[in-house]
Amino acid sequence: ASLEKREPEQDAFSGDPIRHPALLVRNPKPFNAETPPSLLTDHFVTPNELFFVRNHLPVPSIDITEHKLSVEGLDGKKIELSVEDLKKKYKSVSFNSVIQCAGNRRNEMNDFKKVQGLMWEGTAISNARWTGVKLRDILIDAGIDVYDERIKHVQFEGADTDPEGTPYGASIPIEKARSNETIVAFEMNDQPIPPDHGSPLRLIAPGNVGARQVKWLKRVVVSEEESHSHWQRKDYRAFSPSVQLGEELDWDSVPSIQEYPIQCLVCVPAANTNIEKHDETIEVAGYAWSGGGRGVIRVEISLDGGKTWQSADLEQDKEQDIEHMWAWTIFRATVKIPEGADELQIIAKATDRSYNTQPETAAGIWNVRGLLHNAWHRVPIKVV
Amino acid sequence: ASLEKREPEQDAFSGDPIRHPALLVRNPKPFNAETPPSLLTDHFVTPNELFFVRNHLPVPSIDITEHKLSVEGLDGKKIELSVEDLKKKYKSVSFNSVIQCAGNRRNEMNDFKKVQGLMWEGTAISNARWTGVKLRDILIDAGIDVYDERIKHVQFEGADTDPEGTPYGASIPIEKARSNETIVAFEMNDQPIPPDHGSPLRLIAPGNVGARQVKWLKRVVVSEEESHSHWQRKDYRAFSPSVQLGEELDWDSVPSIQEYPIQCLVCVPAANTNIEKHDETIEVAGYAWSGGGRGVIRVEISLDGGKTWQSADLEQDKEQDIEHMWAWTIFRATVKIPEGADELQIIAKATDRSYNTQPETAAGIWNVRGLLHNAWHRVPIKVV
Numbered sequence A, B: 001a002s003l004e005k006r007e008p009e010q011d012a013f014s015g016d017p018i019r020h021p022a023l024l025v026r027n028p029k030p031f032n033a034e035t036p037p038s039l040l041t042d043h044f045v046t047p048n049e050l051f052f053v054r055n056h057l058p059v060p061s062i063d064i065t066e067h068k069l070s071v072e073g074l075d076g077k078k079i080e081l082s083v084e085d086l087k088k089k090y091k092s093v094s095f096n097s098v099i100q101c102a103g104n105r106r107n108e109m110n111d112f113k114k115v116q117g118l119m120w121e122g123t124a125i126s127n128a129r130w131t132g133v134k135l136r137d138i139l140i141d142a143g144i145d146v147y148d149e150r151i152k153h154v155q156f157e158g159a160d161t162d163p164e165g166t167p168y169g170a171s172i173p174i175e176k177a178r179s180n181e182t183i184v185a186f187e188m189n190d191q192p193i194p195p196d197h198g199s200p201l202r203l204i205a206p207g208n209v210g211a212r213q214v215k216w217l218k219r220v221v222v223s224e225e226e227s228h229s230h231w232q233r234k235d236y237r238a239f240s241p242s243v244q245l246g247e248e249l250d251w252d253s254v255p256s257i258q259e260y261p262i263q264c265l266v267c268v269p270a271a272n273t274n275i276e277k278h279d280e281t282i283e284v285a286g287y288a289w290s291g292g293g294r295g296v297i298r299v300e301i302s303l304d305g306g307k308t309w310q311s312a313d314l315e316q317d318k319e320q321d322i323e324h325m326w327a328w329t330i331f332r333a334t335v336k337i338p339e340g341a342d343e344l345q346i347i348a349k350a351t352d353r354s355y356n357t358q359p360e361t362a363a364g365i366w367n368v369r370g371l372l373h374n375a376w377h378r379v380p381i382k383v384v
């Protein structure tokens, strides 16, 4: 009987696509998987099949030729657009932009003190080139005055639904929605967007957390308020460290996460790697990124707990400047193994264009849902 | 002879105004003074006479009725506007906005490790209501296309000059300059702007550091590049902690500071205050603020080094929302004195709307010029 009860839910995932075997699966249904750290820094633009996957629900089955995007104004008037309409009616733009799950690095926060959520390690983040059309062009074409002061948020719904038929939903502030950088994308790395990443349409709101960049985009509604979806109102909000696990959560007391704070992670070497003393140096590589288009201005490495620092070399997107940096920064540094060391901790931290930096530990940012963990990244290493 | 040599420079300050005796003077000429911490939290809007003063040069002597603002396009064409022209030609707006010196809290950074600069303690910051006209309206009226892609920065010059006649100068990115919030102000707290604060005109670029909000504003030039002023190119840039005092500084290797990172300070009680055990509680008050309009979403207090936190009550500007919060947040908390404590450290730290937080110590943010110190604020207290 218990088996029968579970079957319908399991069936919901039968349409999920085949995935690359290298992905590190954190949850099979819904599918959640991160990119192997050592592969992440191999590519400035993450290949589609290695791009981390964060699904909240089963991958919807969509006939691309039939798919329609509905766009609604405050007065309820709406237009419907096929993927072909989008391509034909508006000017396409392409740029690199990171998507990072708000729960990235939750596992480390859990090590600091127990939290609740999917135990992402540090690579629930990837960088792709997105091609699509500006959301503002679509809104204006739908007869919407994007400067109407009543409009506060633009709400989005995906074609993915829970067992009751409720779609995934989220919203972003109107200023972000009407910005030059927010697009409805139909291509990811010059390919049609793959099923796991929102085929055929995904909202790209660069610099915001992944949860607001709605996949399988089906409906856009301008509104006087935020989305009423579970994921906007009862999730993706980071509480004070004074709120403990098990307490009732006053979700309205904290704002929905939109822009990501400054983040950075050492991908190579992996924790607990044995480094040979006679190598004399260690090659360190990783990523850094900040929300809101705030470019990374430096990444620094310390082997002495933060007493002294060495600046890493930065690989950045040549098409973007530090005021509009949606792509990530790949950093590399050759660091000298200190004399006589047999255990080391590699620390990395980044600074963004507004001179925001990362906290040293999770002490001030710990939160029950384990969101937005961005403490200095610390990698223990053995010298043998 | 040495006296004769010094006289001309000293004379340059003879036109400086009379100041309120409560101001804590850090340097008399040019005049630099901060607000007494205990007075700062008394007022959500700082009274003009108590507003901190950061002058780089002597206060210029200006005939307000004769003062002209010159506004120049890329082609060198310019218009000139009197203060009366500004008031008559454009719509006025008023809002609260903080000005904070990029060197605020330098003294604490110097305690961590020696830095170079004026030893501001923690109140080189104030909040006032500014009235003026949008810079974008002026630019457009001057025939400038504010969306011209060649324009990268808008440069400003003040009427204050060094002994060689070079004016103070700075610039801000065009996107900030054409934003809704950047104004040329002529009133501060409903009074004509006082001489120390830029009479008759000051640029207000809310959310940016004080150094870019040019006082005694005289000249506006749109440009393909940043201001060439000393203060834009050879100052107000925060280096990596790996750059040591005495090293030659590669100023072009770091971007000019524009938006301020998240900041917070306990104003009351003062460090080393004796608190009476039988009071049982301590009343803590201070300010928190972040750049870029990122509203403060919480301020937390710890008495145990950051192991546990208590959220403070926040007083905020009712006219502003967390996406456009130019005013500061005044926080207050009643904290219980722990049993048996005879020495305590009150720690305060804030989180902004993008979930950026402050670092625990200066270890990762220390820089030779002692800029943008925003580590957790720590106040030692004695319980007697």
Ligand SMILES: [Mo]
Pocket (backbone or CB within 6 Å): A054, A100, A101, A102, A103, A210, A211
């Ligand atoms: Mo996420």
Ligand SMILES: [Mo]
Pocket (backbone or CB within 6 Å): B054, B100, B101, B102, B103, B210, B211
């Ligand atoms: Mo300053």
